[in-house]
Amino acid sequence: MKRKYIPILIVIMIALLVTACGGPKKNRYEAQFLVLFDTATTVIGFAETEENFSEMANLVYDELKIYHQLYDIYNDYDGINNIKTINENAGIAPVVVDKKIIELIRFSEEAYEKTDGQVNIAFGSVLKIWHDYRELGIDDPLGAKLPTMEELQKAALHTDIKGIIIDEAASTVFLPDPDMRLDVGGIAKGYAVERVSDTLVEEGYLDFLISVGGNVRASGLRGDDRSMWKVGIQNPDIDSGKGDLFTASLTDLSLVTSGDYIRYYTVNGERYHHIIDPETLMPARYFAAVTIITEDSGMADALSTAVFNLPFEEGVDLVESFESTEALWVFHDGTQKESQGFKKMIGIQ
Amino acid sequence: MKFFKKSDILIAAVLLIVSLGVYLVYDSIYGQSETRAEIYYYSELAKTVELNSGETGNFSISQEPDVVFHISDDGTIAFVESDCPDKVCIKTGALDSVGQYAACLPNGVVLKIVPAGERNVEDPDIVVGR
Numbered sequence: 031m032k033r034k035y036i037p038i039l040i041v042i043m044i045a046l047l048v049t050a051c052g053g054p055k056k057n058r059y060e061a062q063f064l065v066l067f068d069t070a071t072t073v074i075g076f077a078e079t080e081e082n083f084s085e086m087a088n089l090v091y092d093e094l095k096i097y098h099q100l101y102d103i104y105n106d107y108d109g110i111n112n113i114k115t116i117n118e119n120a121g122i123a124p125v126v127v128d129k130k131i132i133e134l135i136r137f138s139e140e141a142y143e144k145t146d147g148q149v150n151i152a153f154g155s156v157l158k159i160w161h162d163y164r165e166l167g168i169d170d171p172l173g174a175k176l177p178t179m180e181e182l183q184k185a186a187l188h189t190d191i192k193g194i195i196i197d198e199a200a201s202t203v204f205l206p207d208p209d210m211r212l213d214v215g216g217i218a219k220g221y222a223v224e225r226v227s228d229t230l231v232e233e234g235y236l237d238f239l240i241s242v243g244g245n246v247r248a249s250g251l252r253g254d255d256r257s258m259w260k261v262g263i264q265n266p267d268i269d270s271g272k273g274d275l276f277t278a279s280l281t282d283l284s285l286v287t288s289g290d291y292i293r294y295y296t297v298n299g300e301r302y303h304h305i306i307d308p309e310t311l312m313p314a315r316y317f318a319a320v321t322i323i324t325e326d327s328g329m330a331d332a333l334s335t336a337v338f339n340l341p342f343e344e345g346v347d348l349v350e351s352f353e354s355t356e357a358l359w360v361f362h363d364g365t366q367k368e369s370q371g372f373k374k375m376i377g378i379q
Numbered sequence: 380m381k382f383f384k385k386s387d388i389l390i391a392a393v394l395l396i397v398s399l400g401v402y403l404v405y406d407s408i409y410g411q412s413e414t415r416a417e418i419y420y421y422s423e424l425a426k427t428v429e430l431n432s433g434e435t436g437n438f439s440i441s442q443e444p445d446v447v448f449h450i451s452d453d454g455t456i457a458f459v460e461s462d463c464p465d466k467v468c469i470k471t472g473a474l475d476s477v478g479q480y481a482a483c484l485p486n487g488v489v490l491k492i493v494p495a496g497e498r499n500v501e502d503p504d505i506v507v508g509r
Contacts, residue, residue: 058498062419062482062489070482070489074504168465244507255500262506264479268472277503287508292470319508 054078056253061087066098067219069243076237076253086235093229094242097222100130101214103154113212117154121208126201130225135196135203138217141332142191145348148336150308152194154211155185160306160313167295167302174297182311185209189308216305220245220286220331227327244287247327248280258377266291266319266360275358275366279377284327288334289319307339314339318362323375324355333357342367413495414477416456418448421487429495430454430475443486458483458490478503 056076061083063071073090077083099107103114116125138151159177167174188209195204205212219242227247230238237250239259248259258279265275266289278285290303290313307314322334329352337345337357349357349369356372373379418426420442428434428450435452437459439445446468447460455473461483468483468490477498480491494502 062422062491064421064482064484064487064489068484070480070484072480072505239504241505241507246505246507252504257500260478260501260503262476262478262503262508264506264508266508268470273476274503274506275508277501285507289508292467293465294470321508 057083058252058254059083059087061090063091063094066091066094067222067242069219071243072239072241074239074259075235086230086238089230089233089235090226090240093226094222097130097218097225100128101134101218101222103211103213103215113214116203116205117211120205120210124195124197124200124202124204127203129201131203132196132198132201134214134218134221135194135212137221137328138214138332139191139194141217141329141336144329144352145332145336148308148339148348149216149332150189150191151212151214151217152191152210153189153306153308154213155188155209156182156308156311157213157215157306158211159185160302160304164293164295164302164304167297171296174295176297176302179311186311216335217328217332219243220284220326221328223247223331224284224327245327245331246280246285248283248285251281261285263287263321263358265364267364270364275360276373276376276378278323278375280323283323283325283375284330285321285323286327286330286334287319287321288338290314291318305335305338309339316341316361317359319360320345321358321360322349322355323357323372324352329355414454414475414492415495416450416474417491417493419489419491425488428456430456430492431495440488443488446483446486446488448490456490456492457481461486476503476506478506480506 056078058076059080061073073087075083075086099110100112102112103117106114111125111127119125141149159181163175163177188207193207193210195206223240223242223245227240227249237253240247246261251258258281261278261280262274263276263278268291288305294301294303303313305314317338320334320338322330322337324330337348340348342359346369349355356369356375358372359367414430416428416430417424418440420440425440425442431454435450437447437449439447445462448456449459450456455475457473458468458481461468463483463485468481471481474481474492477492477494480489482489
């Protein structure tokens, strides 16, 4: 009689033993940088020693910093022509740039086509107006104002992405329209994360998680127990008291959220956030947050902005037009909707 | 007439021990972690705060006295004051679960929630979404 129970105990003991052995022990490490892309960057990895992890984290930092400087539209860097330089030379002259800028513009043109114009890096003149009003409103809340529709519409006349002239042989970019400005805020972080992720894999780092301001790229598995990376998707409503909406189990996938709860300013008691609908030229009001999960971090970044700016049904159509791509919509009343395969993709059945 | 045999007691005892064992293993892997807040000033760990200790109130770190944190009696912690222009750190709201973080970039301060003990397999590596 007793013998029957022995296998159960053995199974449990083996399970315990298996978790206790298997290769050299790897520890979990995290690094955080605050100086890139005007946001917090987190790198997580598993390594036998802190030095080993630091090598990887330093590589992420060094690579991201290159993209950060090239894709910056607000600051100059010694000896570097960046997107700010291109903007300053609009209507004046072509600017010789690093091929990483040309590659980003080509990728952005592809995103423009695939999203039916929802993602437009040539929308900078409109975004600059909102940016300036937002900065003024944050500095002086009582004097906060909205831009006039007249100035927004005037700026919107200078947003034709097809007007960007690229000479790949000469490695130059030229904006012939003197009033056109590039703004890569809705795509550059994700694109840079994807490129840096590629570099890590080329260098032999297969298991890591990078988040640049919530643009998350999960590569491989956790290095200790080979479990999937876990990424919590927070309730965008800070005051709701509700915990995370989902915990996504991810491997070789990117997750990006666009939300209206953090970057905003207030005019006459009403919040105006930073994601501007290219149709209305006003902050989109459909959702509190949209999360996209797909493999390519750059496309996840672009799509999260695009879907945030579209009514639900149109967003569903757009998401479905992309392969292996899923989305989560959170409405302002707290209701949620998911694309058909969303739960399956994040490991919830 | 006997209601149970000696072997029945043995079976019950074994089942109890096995259940307890399974529960303990399951809880250590999947259970909710006790949480701790870590506050970093640039790359230096400036302070750790146990969130389940019942301590409440406001405090700062010596490196950045103009940034004030608040711990509530419900075990949440938040940035409540900062001399930064955009107040993104304060707008991020109260944090209480593993993987959540808030950052005040102009002041170089990061607040993040980590497990107080061993990390469980279900603990999020990072939490995003605001």
